[in-house]
Amino acid sequence: MNIVALAGGVGGAKLAQGLMLAPSPLQGVSRPPKMRTGEGELPSPVTSFRDGGRVGGLTIIVNTGDDFEWHGLHVSPDLDTVTYTLGGLANSQTGWGVAGDTFEALGALRRLGAEAWFNIGDRDLATHVYRTSLLRQGKTLTEATQAITQALGIQATLLPMTDDRFRTMVETDQGTLEFQDYFVQQRWQPVIRHIHFDGVETARATPQVITALQQADAIIIAPSNPFVSVDPILKVTPTPTLPSHDGGGCKGGGRPIAAVSPIVGGQALKGPAAKMFAELGWEPSAYAVAQHYHGLVTHFVLDRIDADQEGWIQALGMQTLVTDTIMQSVEDRKRLAAEVVEFVKRDA
Amino acid sequence: MNIVALAGGVGGAKLAQGLMLAPSPLQGVSRPPKMRTGEGELPSPVTSFRDGGRVGGLTIIVNTGDDFEWHGLHVSPDLDTVTYTLGGLANSQTGWGVAGDTFEALGALRRLGAEAWFNIGDRDLATHVYRTSLLRQGKTLTEATQAITQALGIQATLLPMTDDRFRTMVETDQGTLEFQDYFVQQRWQPVIRHIHFDGVETARATPQVITALQQADAIIIAPSNPFVSVDPILKVTPTPTLPSHDGGGCKGGGRPIAAVSPIVGGQALKGPAAKMFAELGWEPSAYAVAQHYHGLVTHFVLDRIDADQEGWIQALGMQTLVTDTIMQSVEDRKRLAAEVVEFVKRDA
Numbered sequence: 001m002n003i004v005a006l007a008g009g010v011g012g013a014k015l016a017q018g019l020m021l022a023p024s025p026l027q028g029v030s031r032p033p034k035m036r037t038g039e040g041e042l043p044s045p046v047t048s049f050r051d052g053g054r055v056g057g058l059t060i061i062v063n064t065g066d067d068f069e070w071h072g073l074h075v076s077p078d079l080d081t082v083t084y085t086l087g088g089l090a091n092s093q094t095g096w097g098v099a100g101d102t103f104e105a106l107g108a109l110r111r112l113g114a115e116a117w118f119n120i121g122d123r124d125l126a127t128h129v130y131r132t133s134l135l136r137q138g139k140t141l142t143e144a145t146q147a148i149t150q151a152l153g154i155q156a157t158l159l160p161m162t163d164d165r166f167r168t169m170v171e172t173d174q175g176t177l178e179f180q181d182y183f184v185q186q187r188w189q190p191v192i193r194h195i196h197f198d199g200v201e202t203a204r205a206t207p208q209v210i211t212a213l214q215q216a217d218a219i220i221i222a223p224s225n226p227f228v229s230v231d232p233i234l235k236v237t238p239t240p241t242l243p244s245h246d247g248g249g250c251k252g253g254g255r256p257i258a259a260v261s262p263i264v265g266g267q268a269l270k271g272p273a274a275k276m277f278a279e280l281g282w283e284p285s286a287y288a289v290a291q292h293y294h295g296l297v298t299h300f301v302l303d304r305i306d307a308d309q310e311g312w313i314q315a316l317g318m319q320t321l322v323t324d325t326i327m328q329s330v331e332d333r334k335r336l337a338a339e340v341v342e343f344v345k346r347d348a
Numbered sequence: 349m350n351i352v353a354l355a356g357g358v359g360g361a362k363l364a365q366g367l368m369l370a371p372s373p374l375q376g377v378s379r380p381p382k383m384r385t386g387e388g389e390l391p392s393p394v395t396s397f398r399d400g401g402r403v404g405g406l407t408i409i410v411n412t413g414d415d416f417e418w419h420g421l422h423v424s425p426d427l428d429t430v431t432y433t434l435g436g437l438a439n440s441q442t443g444w445g446v447a448g449d450t451f452e453a454l455g456a457l458r459r460l461g462a463e464a465w466f467n468i469g470d471r472d473l474a475t476h477v478y479r480t481s482l483l484r485q486g487k488t489l490t491e492a493t494q495a496i497t498q499a500l501g502i503q504a505t506l507l508p509m510t511d512d513r514f515r516t517m518v519e520t521d522q523g524t525l526e527f528q529d530y531f532v533q534q535r536w537q538p539v540i541r542h543i544h545f546d547g548v549e550t551a552r553a554t555p556q557v558i559t560a561l562q563q564a565d566a567i568i569i570a571p572s573n574p575f576v577s578v579d580p581i582l583k584v585t586p587t588p589t590l591p592s593h594d595g596g597g598c599k600g601g602g603r604p605i606a607a608v609s610p611i612v613g614g615q616a617l618k619g620p621a622a623k624m625f626a627e628l629g630w631e632p633s634a635y636a637v638a639q640h641y642h643g644l645v646t647h648f649v650l651d652r653i654d655a656d657q658e659g660w661i662q663a664l665g666m667q668t669l670v671t672d673t674i675m676q677s678v679e680d681r682k683r684l685a686a687e688v689v690e691f692v693k694r695d696a
Contacts, residue, residue: 071481072480073477104474105474106474107471107474108473111500112478113499114481121452122453123453123456125453125456125470126453126462127456127460129419129420129421129457129473129477130419130462132419132420151459151460
């Protein structure tokens with residue numbers, strides 16, 4: 001069974017880790033040897049598992065709308081959060097960065113009078129230096145990501161949604177801000193009026209993303225921010241490759257596409273998702289998330305605390321799974337991932 | 349009195365620090381306010397001192413033939429050694445790098461499978477990131493150096509010899525090597541056949557270098573490697589700006605240009621200078637250094653241990669100063685610098 005997850009940062013990374021490590025039905029992992037792949041070719045799935053006799057793999061398509069230039073270096077916050085989480089390097093306290101990292105370079109930059117509001121640790125900095133150097137050598141972001149994830153021994157395929165420039169821009173009461181400026185420097189306090197995407201007209205999903213989606217038996221939208229983590233991925237993805245589009249509720253037609261709600265009890269587990277729903281005119285709720293994904297998602301996963309919304313979500317034509325969705329421990333992540341896979345498997 | 353020093357790395361940095369901190373005759377330091385300067389304009393000397401009623405300054409012209417690209421970052425080893433030494437940040441044990449620096453980013457790069465033989469600490473890395481970012485914004489290396497040295501409060505003007513590409517290439521029994529490859533990766537063990545300079549036909553001394561040389565009352569060649577630290581500076585500098593060229597021994601004509609021997613007792617104090625003399629067919633000695641600079645240098649400073657060579661050096665038409673030239677402590681550096689300034693002042 002081929003699983004493709006769409007992910008932003010912390011929430012996406014947690015579910016992706018669960019999918020990578022999940023016990024049954026993803027048991028019996030058989031790992032093919034690593035191989036280098038040519039341009040435009042889909043990296044062979046490095047996590048494979050036998051499931052009813054079929055060998056499958058896990059591919060995580062990651063938002064790059066948050067990417068930005070930091071002192072001339074290409075920083076990909078969501079790719080790095082997923083990479084560090086899957087590589088077992090993530091700082092579990094902050095969700096971002098490398099556990100135990102030091103900040104000597106950042107302090108030295110500050111002493112040089114350079115801009116230093118974005119917290120980049122020394123080990124994290126190595127990733128940006130290496131990635132930028134690969135990009136300057138003419139590698140794609142996809143190839144750079146593959147080099148990094150393979151070096152860290154990650155047993156899943158991470159794909160940036162696009163190799164092209166694509167920037168999430170947040171229009172606020174304090175003007176239009178680049179995403180990291182809004183998110184980190186302004187601590188997501190400005191009131192959002194609208195979100196737009198620089199480069200959306202020209203950016204294209206990569207051939208690897210399209211192949212992974214075409215070969216997917218099921219797609220899982222991680223509990224990431226719908227507006228700034230998942231929508232960018234959907235924006236660059238050609239509609240026909242999203243399998244449920246003619247599958248309606250997916251009984252018989254299409255392939256399942258599931259979403260896990262990032263809103264639990266009216267709150268975002270992390271970050272500004274709930275605040276964004278409110279500022280954009282929606283009451284933040286699992287149901288609002290389901291409405292946001294209406295027409296795309298066939299299977300919806302909501303927390304027990306929101307069980308009262310299950311009927312409304314089913315009325316949107318979605319199948320539902322009510323379970324514990326808060327992922328604190330690695331065990332939580334594996335359990336939720338296994339439940340979600342079991343849920344979509346019926347229709348895959 | 350305007351002093352211009354020509355410097356490479358460690359030896360040059362030590363004498364430059366002595367010149368910056370020197371007591372009488374550089375007493376009575378009067379420091380004008382820092383100011384930003386426009387393109388091509390000589391940064392106003394930030395160390396100034398009254399000397400016989402004249403206000404002067406210290407400018408250090410630094411070799412950039414050792415510069416190289418490290419994972420897409422522009423590294424200027426000699427500029428950084430002088431900067432860190434004058435800024436009081438240098439690692440006095442190694443001579444290079446920042447005291448107390450950590451190597452987390454380098455370790456992380458190694459784990460990513462990236463090339464990591466050049467030792468760059470985390471704080472040092474910040475310099476390369478910042479400089480590269482300024483260069484990519486269209487600043488010159490001169491402007492980037494000024495931004496860095498001013499941020500560190502350095503009370504002297506550091507100038508890279510050129511803003512153009514210029515690379516010292518070492519032809520050895522193991523092939524032609526870039527300088528840092530020869531010096532760091534191969535630990536200067538290959539036998540040198542010849543040295544050449546990539547870019548020497550097109551690289552030009554900067555306007556700031558030319559102005560500083562034109563305004564110099566005296567030039568001091570630091571005890572740096574003649575072949576790979578000083579020759580690159582001389583190669584890009586137009587001959588008429590070197591003041592002694594029609595001054596002969598400088599009695600009455602021209603302005604003094606002094607050299608401090610980097611060879612003491614037949615040995616280099618640091619690095620491959622003695623080995624290079626031998627491999628290029630010269631017996632390494634203070635006299636060999638004087639012969640190397642014959643026709644340019646008017647004043648020569650040699651160590652007491654080499655006092656027996658004083659007559660031969662005088663026979664080359666140079667005035668001589670025999671003194672203790674080994675600079676271990678900061679006090680040594682200040683004392684030697686003051687003696688050298690006193691020595692050239694008679695003819696300035």
